[in-house]
Amino acid sequence: MLISKELRRIDGAAPDARPVLAKHVKMAASPFQFLRGASQLFYADLSFGNLRLPNALLDVPLTRIVGDCHLANFGFLTENGSYGDTVIWAPNDYDDAATGHAAFDLLRFCVSLFLVADFLEGLVAGRYRSEKRFKNKTPPTWKDAAGASERFLKSYRKALGQIVKDTDKRDEALKRFAKGHFLKKPICKAQARSAGGKHFEKKSSVAKLTKRTAAGFRFDPSSDKLAEVAPVLAGELRQVFGPHLDDDVLDVARRIGAGIGSLSVERYYFLVGPDAAPDAGTFRETHVVEIKQQREAAVIHHFPDLSPVNRMNPAHLTVDCQRRMMRRPDLVLDEVYWSGLHWLVRSRHHARLTVDPEDLLRTRKPAKALKDYAEACGVALARTHSRGDRRSVRYERAMTSALKTSRKELIALARKYAGQTRQDYALLLKMVGAHGDAYAT
Template sequence: MQRIALINTELQRVDGKLGLAKHRKMAANPYIFMRGAAQLFYADIANEVLRLPAALLQLPLTTVMGDCHLGNFGFLTEEGSHGDQVIFSPNDFDDACIGHAVWDLSRFSTSLLLCADYCQGISQGRYEGEPQNLGKPAISQELAQQAIALFLAQYLQVCRASIDAPESRMKVLNLFSKPHILAKKQRKAVARAAGGEQFLSKSALAKVVDLTQHSPRFRYLPKKFRPLTAEQEKDLRCTFAPYMDDSILDVTRRLDAGTGSANMQRYYLLVGPEGELAASDLPLCHIVEIKKQRAAAPLHWFADLSPVNRLNAAHLTASCQRRMQRRPDLLLDEVLWQGEHYLVRSRHHARVGVAPEDIGLGNKAINGGFLDYARACGQALALAHCRGDRRSVRFESAMVTQLPLHMEALQKSVSSYAKLQLNDCNLLKSLLETKV
């Protein structure tokens, strides 16, 4: 009963109440449960339910993602919608803060194991999924364990390289060729970037904006968008116009999106040159997201690790994103509006994410593709962590000394925790059933 009470308390603490659409999503399977319950992950670390090697908690702190799992990596353009260099990297910084690197390592490793359970469940019909995925070969738990080992090995390799050549921490992952499992995703992202052959049809801009008109406007998408009142729109335009890089052409409220922050208020601004636009002008337009920011998931339990973490939630996210990325979004800021802190950032034209089905189902996945994905994420995460302190290699030196000594213990702890998440998902189901 203590466990079910903790789940109930932590979900209501962050989300306000139990029974939201977000919670029903989370009850569908343990992988989605993990994605939506980052606060429970840190409660479990604080309470030593998830026992991380003490030596790894004594390493120098760095900037961490906070909600590091396999779905929070993908393709995007450097400098946001202002750039054209497509890279593979972490793509979610909403829970970023100054913290322990082992938090990200253990959370990502847990997600690999839960991905295996999820994909097996989709293939076997235990979890709801697309009909075409029934019966597909799925990655095994044994393969997921191999993926954890490779993820950690690649992470260490990048840290070692940074010690020998500190400038190497400014490298990026941008070249994936066949048969790498990310090659197709990369081609898709390049095609959606400004100047790409699918920019006018498949980019983040094209999906929600009518680009056939001389004056682009958001599409009528009632499941995604809700119009603002005239007074709301005037207030929003007045407040945020100074932070934009061009004119605000249109505004809308974005309805629930994502899992971890599905209940956070957000708006989209269409920004670009005023007046009638030719096709050649459309790459100058982009979408800016304005999102109310809550405190990073680790900070309720680990509030005193660093003075930097006392920044307001939106400022902290922007600060950490700037450190972790080589060339962060050119439009990235925080604004106090109506008594709340909002994060302002450009949405990437070419953003392409990775779903567990993409890397955990099919012959390519079981024949090396899943392992390739884990390797790539290990490299990308290490680059982000190593950029936390660009003055020295203290972090990297400590990591390459200690992590090899404790990898086995870390993997054992993560394996036990993944099994607990399977049970937690069932406990959430029972909570929601009693609420109904």
């Protein structure tokens, strides 16, 4: 079975293996979670012809793509990593970034809109579970998801058209939203967590992971996101990665339980900053740097010959894509070869904030909120794709033309594949067995 084969290839074990991997149990929460954890299956279906994009979209010049493009991989972040204070809305996960067809990102995002609608409807109906509370009992429908897909693609096309007329537009960013927009409250929340914001010392990424000690700021040993690193390994990590961190290393910890697609990937956190008295001034300069084992981007295995660029080692490719695709990339962004593996070195953004699908059910009009969300993602993604080639507007011209004729076909394809994903999810549940019962009914 393709599902079992692809999950085993990436995760090292099939879903019916015992004990069941924590990643596969998480994927059993809903079809949306399944989509998030199995990007390689999406590309397998494209490669084998189970999923066929319109030819007009495949004729568009290649560009740098997010790779694992879905609703939960957009969010608020501080530009320049933890060195900047400007909060923007943008793609926030480049682990599967590569050179490829932008239509891969467009289709995958639209599929996620349908599956988010399914997830929210399932929460209200009791088919799926969540630890987050919600009030609204009127979730978006698949018709609403189709409307959100339309808004997403129209805003994407419009943003590309603006870049054709004025190339400076590709370096603009979404950093404010009007009153009544779904993302207005979240951006205010993110801004309060940035350096200088009123909640920086309590709610920022670094604040949630650290505590003040007599020796200075250190990782909080009671955090459920971090695990202690043995002294010998901590010393080796400092020796290998210290030169890339641009400051004193205050502490080292292992990150646990992060994400879904990369849940089984090893990663470490470094607390970096002035080795001085723990006061407000030194805390502002203290930040977290992530060291993450980097795997081959999902698209490459099934499309190995798309571009020579994709022959870079996995960490180098991620660094290269992130530097090109972000308006102001992290100042700490590098790659290191250690212990026979390629590792990505990058800042953790002070104000990193992701809007969870359940948050849509906290609004008066979830369907409108979903459309607001999709429209903002369309604008941000268009600018991100456009930065793949700053020498011309060939990509932008070709894609605006292709979407004019292929937009409705792409939405219909996304809806169909969302249905297929629900069927694949049902097969996953059978393989995971009783272990999935805690997440799905």
